[in-house]
Structures are given as C-alpha cells and as structure tokens.
Amino acid sequence: MVTVSVIVPNYNHQTYLRQRIETILSQTFQDFEIIILDDNSSDGSRMVIEEFRGHSKVTHIVYNEVNSGSTFKQWEKGIALAQGQYVWIAESDDWCEDTLLERLLAPLETDPRCVISYCQCYRVDDVGNIQARSHYPKLNDVLDGRVFVKQYMVLENAIWNASMVVWRKDKYHAIKKDFASFRFCGDWLFWIRLSALGKVAIDGRLLCFFRKHGSDVSGHAYASGFSVLEEIRLLNTIYDDGFIGDTEYRRVYKKKFKEFWLKRNEISPDNRDAILKLLRKPASPLASFTGGLLSAWWNKNKAN
Numbered sequence: 328m329v330t331v332s333v334i335v336p337n338y339n340h341q342t343y344l345r346q347r348i349e350t351i352l353s354q355t356f357q358d359f360e361i362i363i364l365d366d367n368s369s370d371g372s373r374m375v376i377e378e379f380r381g382h383s384k385v386t387h388i389v390y391n392e393v394n395s396g397s398t399f400k401q402w403e404k405g406i407a408l409a410q411g412q413y414v415w416i417a418e419s420d421d422w423c424e425d426t427l428l429e430r431l432l433a434p435l436e437t438d439p440r441c442v443i444s445y446c447q448c449y450r451v452d453d454v455g456n457i458q459a460r461s462h463y464p465k466l467n468d469v470l471d472g473r474v475f476v477k478q479y480m481v482l483e484n485a486i487w488n489a490s491m492v493v494w495r496k497d498k499y500h501a502i503k504k505d506f507a508s509f510r511f512c513g514d515w516l517f518w519i520r521l522s523a524l525g526k527v528a529i530d531g532r533l534l535c536f537f538r539k540h541g542s543d544v545s546g547h548a549y550a551s552g553f554s555v556l557e558e559i560r561l562l563n564t565i566y567d568d569g570f571i572g573d574t575e576y577r578r579v580y581k582k583k584f585k586e587f588w589l590k591r592n593e594i595s596p597d598n599r600d601a602i603l604k605l606l607r608k609p610a611s612p613l614a615s616f617t618g619g620l621l622s623a624w625w626n627k628n629k630a631n
Contacts, residue, residue, distance in 0.1 A: 331359040331428060331493065332409030336401040337376070337419035338366040338394070343538065344375045346422050352384060356428040359415075360386040362405050367394040372419075386410070398514075399507040406499055414496045416489035423490065424534040431493040434469060434528035441469065442525035443518065445492040448535035458539060461487055463531040470529070472522035476570050480522070481562075481579055484515040491535040498524050505564070512557040519565060552587070552594030552602065559583050559605045 333351050337344055351361060361384050363376055379385050387408050395401055402416060413435060415428065431444040447461040470478070479485040486492055498521055506516040562583065566576045587594070587602050594602070 329358055329360045329411045331356075331413045331415055331432070332405070332411035332496065333359050333361045333415045333417050334402065334405030334409065335361060335363045335417050335419055336366065336398065336405065337364065337368060337372055339368045339370045339372060340419040341368070341370040341372045341375055343420040343422075344372055345378070347417060347419050348375075348379055350422040350425065351417055352382075353425045354428045355426050356432060359428065360384060360410060362387045362408050363389070364401050364405055365390045366401055367391045397507065406496065409496055412496060413493050414499070415493045418488060418490045418537075420538040420540075421488065421490040422536050424532075427534040428493065430530050430532060430534060431528075434467075435493065435495065438469070438526060438528075440525045441495075441528050442472065442498050443492060443494045443522055444528040444530070445486055446530040446532055446534040448487055448491045448537045449533055450487065450537050450539050453538065453540055455536075455538075460533055461485070461491075463529050465529070466531045468529045468531075470527050472525050472527050473570065475522050475527040475529075476519050476565075477575060480515070480519050481565070481571055481575050482582070484512075484518070486514075486518045488535075488537045489514060490537060492518070494521060495525075509557055509560070511554055512561045516561055516564065519570060523570065552590055552598040555583060555587050555590065555594070556598050556602050556605070559602060563605065 335347065335351070340347070348361070348363075351359075361379075361382075363379070363385060365372055365376060365388075367390070373390065376388055380388055389404065389408075405416070406414060413432065415431075417423075427446060431446060433444075434441050435444050447463060449457050450459040450461075451457055501524060502517075502520040506513040506520065509516060559580075562576065562579050565571055571579075584606060587606070591599065
C-alpha cells in the first residue's frame with residue numbers, strides 16, 4: 328500500500344498535462360501512486376498520457392469513451408481505484424512546488440484527527456501570469472473543522488481548488504454526497520463536509536499554481552448569475568445542517584441578496600427566477616424575517 332494516491336482528472340488539457348505530471352513525479356515525498364483519468368478529451372491529451380504508461384508511479388490510466396459531464400464522477404472513479412491512505416486530486420492544468428506533498432502530509436501523519444491539510448496557492452492565467460494569491464496569516468496552523476468552516480468557509484471558499492489539498496481517503500465515505508448536485512459550488516460544500524469530520528491543517532506557504540482560464544466554467548457562472556444561485560443554495564444547505572448559526576446566516580444572506588440586486592439586469596431570466604424563489608423561501612424562521620425585510624427592499628426598488 329502507498330501513502331498517497333494522486334488522482335489526475337483530465338479533460339482537454341494537453342497543453343498543461345505534461346507539466347502537471349512532471350511536477351508530481353518530482354515531489355520530495357515519493358511514496359505515492361498516480362491515477363490518470365481522461366474524460367474523453369478531444370485534443371491530444373491521450374498522446375501525452377501515453378508517454379507515462381509503464382512508469383512505476385502510474386498505477387492506472389483510464390479513458391472514458393463518453394464524457395461523464397461531471398468532475399465529481401471522475402473524483403469518485405479515482406477514489407475507488409486509490410490504494411493510498413490519503414488523496415491528492417491534482418488538477419490536470421495546475422502545477423506545484425516539489426515540497427507540496429512533504430509539507431501537507433506532515434500534520435496528517437502527526438495527528439490522526441486531522442482530515443484535511445492545505446496550502447496557499449497562486450491563481451494564474453493561461454500563460455502563467457499571476458492574477459491573485461491566497462493568504463493565511465500564520466506559517467502553520469491547525470483548527471477544529473467546524474471552527475474553520477465558520478471562520479473561513481462561509482463568506483468565501485478559502486480552498487480555491489483541489490490541487491492545494493491532501494485529505495484522508497477513509498473520510499470520503501462518511502460524508503453526504505449532495506455536493507455532487509452542485510455544478511459551481513460542489514467542491515466548496517465537499518470541503519465543508521470533510522472539514523467537519525475532524526481538524527484542518529493550514530500551511531501558509533504558496534506551494535500550488537491554480538490555472539484560471541478566461542473561458543472556463545466559472546467565468547460563465549459568474550456572468551449568468553448561476554454563481555449567485557448556487558451560493559444561496561449552499562448557504563441554505565450549511566445552515567440547515569448546523570454548520571452555521573443565525574448570525575452567520577443573516578450576514579451572508581444579506582450579502583448574497585445585494586450581489587443579486589446589483590447584477591439583476593445581467594442575470595439570465597431562468598437564473599433570476601430561480602434566485603428569487605430561493606430568496607423568498609429562506610431556510611429558517613429567522614431568515615424568513617430577514618428575507619421579509621429584503622423583499623420589501625426588492626418591492627421598493629423593482630420599479631426603478
């Protein structure tokens with residue numbers, strides 16, 4: 328058995344795939360396997376993947392004959408094949424520093440109650456220009472998972488992408504799989520559910536490079552208002568499940584309503600109608616009171 332199963336889900340990332348795999352192979356920590364999954368790519372990804380067939384670290388190469396249409400279906404397939412105690416989902420267009428595994432495994436190996444270990448990352452464009460970077464004020468920290476959720480996972484998702492995280496595989500089967508019903512916020516809910524099962528280790532070092540494409544799924548989600556719709560769904564879900572209380576719910580609910588109001592003319596009609604239904608049917612009696620105030624604001628301004 329290996330310590331870490333590195334799952335590389337790929338779809339049409341021929342341009343970046345070789346760099347991705349090479350930065351995994353160059354890790355200072357070497358007790359890992361690589362599972363490469365291709366979701367019926369139409370570019371030259373297969374040619375790049377086949378260069379690594381037979382490598383001692385590559386235990387599985389799986390090609391889908393039909394595109395799965397879901398990142399999470401690929402995650403599940405990789406997890407089912409994984410032999411490691413820990414999982415690292417290394418997105419096929421990202422890359423990392425060679426110490427990432429070594430740094431992130433240390434707290435997981437030290438404390439069996441630690442379920443997630445993540446570092447900071449740079450967000451870069453198609454050609455590697457830095458657009459933004461995540462930040463944590465300490466070099467190393469460990470928080471109770473539910474404290475971490477309240478402090479860092481309510482207003483925004485502190486875990487920008489899967490490539491910056493290593494986590495315990497056995498916890499995957501202990502969480503609800505409703506995250507798979509989300510198209511935009513699914514990973515956000517996944518990290519929340521996983522965090523709640525133990526402790527979260529946070530490394531303040533920038534060890535991961537997360538590539539953000541101009542034409543990716545999230546860009547369309549923001550433009551159409553789908554991001555707001557899913558974030559409200561997420562808010563209601565984590566409130567219903569007790570991850571946050573009335574105070575946090577009220578604060579974020581107001582924020583999401585304001586985001587919707589400012590973008591209302593840009594949001595597609597279908598998404599706008601769906602958002603209004605969610606805003607008018609909040610998750611709790613207290614939120615219904617808050618929603619009533621915000622609905623009054625809506626009624627006052629909708630004629631303008």
